[in-house]
Structure formats: structure tokens, C-alpha cells
Amino acid sequence: MKSTDAVLDHHLQSLGSEDVSAVIADYxxxxxxxxxxxxxxxxxxxxDFFHGFLSAMPQFMAGFRILRQEVIGEIAYIVWESPKYxxxxxxxxxIRDGKILAQTSAAHMLK
Numbered sequence: 889m890k891s892t893d894a895v896l897d898h899h900l901q902s903l904g905s906e907d908v909s910a911v912i913a914d915y916x917x918x919x920x921x922x923x924x925x926x927x928x929x930x931x932x933x934x935x936d937f938f939h940g941f942l943s944a945m946p947q948f949m950a951g952f953r954i955l956r957q958e959v960i961g962e963i964a965y966i967v968w969e970s971p972k973y974x975x976x977x978x979x980x981x982x983i984r985d986g987k988i989l990a991q992t993s994a995a996h997m998l999k
């Protein structure tokens with residue numbers, strides 16, 4: 889069974905390489921991503937979200953940098969920046985049995 893740290897590391901590496909299939913593999917079938925625009929639930933909608941996100945913001949991950957990372961049990965929290973798109977963002981993950989069950993994401997996006 890993958891640890892919370894291992895799932896988070898894989899998730900971030902997969903995003904960095906823009907491998908949406910690998911990103912989606914980190915989620916459980918009924919996972920939910922809570923965003924300021926509303927919840928995104930289930931693999932199909934998560935897949936659509938990440939494809940859209942990465943195509944709408946080319947090079948987002950090239951400038952991505954984690955400012956703080958905490959992992960306590962099943963909970964992982966990151967504070968990050970991607971200067972071209974966002975000076976500050978946070979994500980919180982609930983990871984159980986090697987899969988992301990829930991994630992929250994908030995960021996100050998630049999226009």
C-alpha cells in the first residue's frame with residue numbers, strides 16, 4: 889500500500905510531466921475535488937478537469953514550486969506558487985489505501 893507521502897509525490901510528479909492518465913490513477917473512483925467553482929466528482933470529470941486545466945495554462949507546472957508541505961497520517965497539505973499563473977495556492981488531500989479520496993484546491997489566479 890502506498891503511503892500518503894508516496895501518493896502525493898507521484899501525483900505531483902505526474903502533474904509535472906503533464907501525464908493526466910497517471911494523475912487520474914492516483915484517485916479513487918468516487919473521489920471529489922472541491923474548488924471555488926464547485927465540486928468535481930468521479931474519474932471522468934476529474935480527467936476532463938485536468939486535461940482542461942493543463943491545456944488552458946501551458947507551462948503552469950514549469951514554474952510550479954512548493955512553498956510548504958505537511959503530511960500527517962492520511963492528510964497532505966501543500967502551499968504552492970506558479971508565478972506566471974498564481975502567486976499563491978493551497979491543496980489539501982485525504983489519501984487512504986493508496987488513493988486520493990478528496991482534495992480541496994484554492995488559488996489566487998492572475999488575470
